[in-house]
């Protein structure tokens with residue numbers, strides 16, 4: 730009995746320590762979204778693997794929401810989209826993951842088939858790495874700001890490059906893409922990882938680059954990559970000049 734109490738006390742203490750560690754003063758007022766987790770893939774292998782690796786999906790998703798918001802903002806005083814609830818579904822369908830809806834209620838689906846593929850290629854470590862990486866990407870969509878005055882989400886536009894590039898930049902910044910995949914070539918307009926690695930690299934010029942780039946959508950209307958780059962990094966840069974410098978860095982290293 731004594732041992733049980735001691736164990737419980739230890740668990741409570743370590744939880745408190747964790748709370749203290751992650752909820753720094755700037756973040757103690759962060760309002761975690763309510764998570765509605767629904768396993769629509771019950772009975773599949775992917776569902777079994779997911780539930781084994783993520784025994785508490787609500788806490789897991791909430792914790793990642795905080796980390797995403799900390800990557801994109803300085804504190805809870807910033808203009809952060811008010812995500813009140815996230816409906817997260819595990820589904821037995823093709824694809825990887827996607828976000829739908831707009832704050833206050835956001836939907837995220839995750840494919841149990843993708844979980845199975847990750848498991849069969851590299852096992853549990855890969856499933857956790859992949860699940861967390863994909864979650865960083867989709868939660869960024871829930872919390873990121875959006876360019877104004879240049880139309881909406883349409884593939885090939887700067888709006889789209891910003892949305893998908895930032896989601897992969899946040900994912901990479903938090904350690905959920907291998908740096909070995911960061912290779913020369915392509916264009917900053919490619920979107921996703923090509924743009925994401927580039928945007929993340931710009932944190933070497935300004936540690937707050939991702940936060941400032943996100944916030945630039947409130948400050949520059951109509952928004953553009955060039956105007957935002959100059960706003961954050963100075964008048965004498967263009968996106969192309971920064972990209973050329975980044976390419977040189979990749980080739981030289």
Ligand SMILES: [Zn+2]
Pocket residue numbers: 866870892893896
């Ligand atoms: Zn996306």
